[in-house]
Amino acid sequence: MFTWDPRDLNCEQAAAVVEPSSIFLIACPGSGKTRTLTYKIAYELSRRADKRIVVAITYTRRAADEIQERIEDLGVDTSGLWIGTIHSFCLEWIIKPYGIYCPVLAHGYCVIDTHDRELMLERLCAPYRSVTHWDCDYYVSETGYYLGCQDTRKHDAIHKVLAAYFEELSASRQIDFELILWHAHTLMRDQAHIAVLLSRVFSHVLVDEYQDTKQIQYSLLLTILRAGRGQTKTFIVGDPNQAIYGSLGGYAIPVADFRAQAGIPIKEMALSRNYRSSKRIISYFSNFNVHATSIKSAGEHAVFPSLVTYNKDVAHTDVHDELVRLIQVSLAAGNTPQNICVLAPWWILLASTTRKLVAMLPDQQFDGPGLVPFSNDSDNFWFKLSKILLTESSPRLLVRRMRWANDVIKDLGDFGVDTTRLTQRKLLRECNALSIDETDGLRYLDQAFTDLFEQLSLSPENFPPLAAHREAFFNSSASRIERLQKAGASYINQVSFFKKVFRERTGITVSTIHGVKGAEFDVVIAFGLLEGMVPHFNEADGHVAASKLLYVLSSRARKHLHLISETGRSRGRYGVYTPTESLAACHFIYNSD
């Protein structure tokens, strides 16, 4: 039986872990949500008496990897665990095993590469002047699809683009991420047995970040729970205050609704002790608490004299100087670079900023999801393989690389390669033994792929899906590098830079607000807090959306929080951006600089 040091969990957390019934857990920021989820999974895995599977659904693949690693570190056997995103869940557990019952999927299908999808939409948007592929985000519900774009004037055009898009996908037997959900839903709806079988296979279904879950995803989950009649337990965890994906259909379902639809007893619990931030930070982001969750300060930084500043005077042309100043002050105060984070609502704001920061702070390293120079389509086989090829063998990375190797071997098996003699160790050994004299990152990878397959006596060209993945990987990477280089990151094609991507985080994080979900830093510096960006001009209920974004970004900070609404940023024919109204309306005694 898995046991833990009593100091590992507080009583709220421990109660949730050992609770035998299903749980709906509201967790305030910094309350050890991931830790609780991790221990819960480990606890249930260790109690596993039959062959049923514990399923955990996370918002990102990265979160899944992290949780799995943590459970392995706890010394718990994870062979009975399936963990991944809702999309991989639908693929693995519904579409692959039951797709033969869905006429659209029965004769084969493939999941479209994100880059190809972008290109296709771009092409289809071309005839419509006002519409770009950014506008074409949509999400499905049980009744059909909804547009992410709130600008109703564009809707006609977008619907036309999407109609052509769906037609093209279906003609080429491709599905995108939303269609994965849609087909999973129709299969479950039309074949009542699926939910019954799945409910017997799963002992637990755990869902992380429920507040960003969409109606159709809830419905899939609820169908299984209903079919299980209490045999399948659930564990729902998240924070309704942090629901920032409303424009894509995500919402925090009220516990009463969830319980009623699941038809099983579900206990409501809460994690209310914030271990992350100082009291001052907590009192600040509590201003944006729209769900009245209770938050108690309980961490080591509780009494830390935090600085919370708000600068709405700096001109947008000087914002980089201000960022550099704040970073330097933070560094001087003894904060390590990896504990500093620069946030902005939109990626386009960050692109030029990162470039300038890199130039202005040449001694510092910067790290952010946007700085990955190659295709980061985590479903792409070659992306998975490049993770191994771009990392060195070290005891610290061994567990992780073994898992990556396992993923690669599993994928090869799915592509029809005979993998009976390929072990994780062998794959890693062959990868480590490669010696490639090439400084250009993409050429390096290309050569590495070729050499490795030669070493393994495999010819990728015998497996068309492998070749297709390879092409998609390189095309998408090349265009990404081109874009980054145009933005001034001339170094980005170097293999040395490629290798940084999978290293442990070392530098200052630069990210969008959506991109730091779940992360925490000593110092958080946010700019671009402008009405129209925070909230996004598309948002229907701007005040609530803005509050949630501000809640999320503020609650990332342990010690210091610096907010900037720069002036003079041009908004085209609407003049210039003004500060976020919800922020301006917030009464708080900020620190002066």
Place this chain on the structure above:
Amino acid sequence: MHISKLTLVNYRNFKNTTLRFHKGVNTIIGENGSGKSNILRAIRLLLDDTMVRAAYRLEESDFSRSLGQWQGHWIIISMEFEEISTDESVQALFLHGTATLADTLLRKATYNLIFRPKKEIRLKLAALDIFDEDKLAEIRSAITIDDYETIFTGRSNADFSAPAVYESIVGDFESCVFKSETEFPEIGAKVPGFLSVTKEVSLTFIQALRDVVAEFHNNRTNPLLTLLKSKSGEINPETMQPITQMVRDLNTSIENLEDVQSVRNHIRETIKDAAGETYSPASLSIKSDLPEEAEKLFQSLRLFVGESEEGYEGAIHELSLGGANLIYLTLKLLEFKYQREKLSIANFLLIEEPEAHIHTHIQKTLFDRIAYSDAQIIYTTHSTHISEVSNVNNVNILGRHGSFCEAYQPATGLEPSQVTSIQRYLDAVRSNLLFAKSVILVEGDVEEILIPVLVKKVLGLSVDELGISVINIRSTGFKNVAVLFHDLRIRKRCAIVTDLDQAFFDITPLPTDAPPTVAKKVKAAGSQKSGLERKAELDVFVAENPWLATFYAKHTFEVDFVAGGNHEAVVKTVPKVYKDAATIEESIKALQSGQLARMGGRTLTMAQKEGKGWFAILLADQLTPQVQIPTYIQQAIHFAHGPFSRPLLSRILQHRVECRFSSNCSAAPLHAAFRLELERFQREEISLQTLKAAVAFMLQGTSSMRSWRRWRDVHLGSAGS
């Protein structure tokens, strides 16, 4: 859960065949080379954990030879399971991977091994135009075994045994018709990675063994060690601790034995003397090396068995072969029992030819008792003794069908009452009915005794060599057994040979008839009538069944036999039947009278006196190669056997020639000349037609060497001389 159906397509010697299985004990019966081992291997490819590697490495030779060119074809091994309880969570994963949702109760599952060309090749085939045979040939000739992939699928709904289904998925290579699709939902969904079927089920395979003692001596195959190993892993270290201590003490005591020490000292001294101090080893000791670990200690355990009552227990190699086999089988069964205790969703025990292991007496008891309620047992056999134990419902028969083999289920589609009567019949007569390549059903002892003798005398071949079993039904209830031979069941030919019982004397009642004559005529009339009725009934029964045909003796076997020109053979038995000279003389006269009523009457009288069976034995002794086989029996043999092959014909003719000439020295040149022709026939240089003409000529009583040469020049030319 149990296997209910196994379909093999293009696998080894099976082109397309289906076996059916039931809960409990199942039998696969077949002659040598009919593919019994291949069936077990196919099952193991899907369910045996030790065979997974082999499943991914099928070879060219795994393709059925009847395919001709294997390139492009698929091998499919498809298994269906039934009686899956949905309640048990242990089966949940299995069902998730394999259950067919079409069955609303989720009680059926399918699991298939499919060996097919990789997608790349399938795409090429799918792109072919109809009748584009050149392109097809080009694609096929480039295909190697490396272009193939093995996939395991579940929840298929295709009936792979239907050639049309196979064609619709794989394609029609004859006319070059291929679907444009390369993925087919009918073949099911790939089994998810989380499910390893071989790990979910437990399967024990007991191979047919020729040398059990060697198995016992091999550490890898010794079943005792396997059992001990599984137990040694469970031993509590605390229990083991005192034993380990004792072993250590024992080692020390042995090492400290005075004699051991003195040997050690002697070695040292001798080395020093021989090599000198400088070159001698620095130290040297003798150590006792009894192992301390449980697993190694267990390896030193041996089984001793007392076979007789003398109280002596011997090692395995001292046992009788049968005894050793019994022990081997017992240990394997125990291994199976241990396996069953694991959390598996189904237990399978495959036994190859148990007759190789154990004596017939034990077999029956064994299979009566072995039936664990939660295990399915499948065994192959060519022993009639075991098949007699098995339930005919649970039997699969393998039969050769030209270049490939097929499986038949003898009880398919029969009423329970029909099955019961067949079962009783099989139990009672220990019949080799199920093994035969073809069958002649006869109604009594006489036919059973005489037909094999007739065949042997005339053709020089035994019925066994012809692959014909003559089965005595001991009544005219043919239908009970003949029902087995049917498109749905055993697809082998079965000839029914019976008597029409037409009267062979005038049965018109005359006013002058004495009472015994009246009774005789009435009885004969009755027989004649029921004979006709029987015929009508049988004719309907066999109509439209290509596997059945009826052949009637006009009267009865004895009468038709004597009427067919065999009266001299009967005449020779007369002195053995009668002692009285007058009766003997009268009998011979009657037999030689040429009048059917008298000949037949006398033969039947003699048969009645001796008892029909004994009379047949008497008669058998008198038969010569010149005996005439009654026509209806000839026809029955022809039907059952089918066309005679050239080598078989050659052998028959050889026999006839020997009969004709061997006793006649003057015919030696002719004899040799004929043999030459026969050899030419064997080498396929001359046709049967030509040979027939030559035979006809030679067998004329008047043929001489000179007339032969003349004939030969005319008919064959001089090529062969």
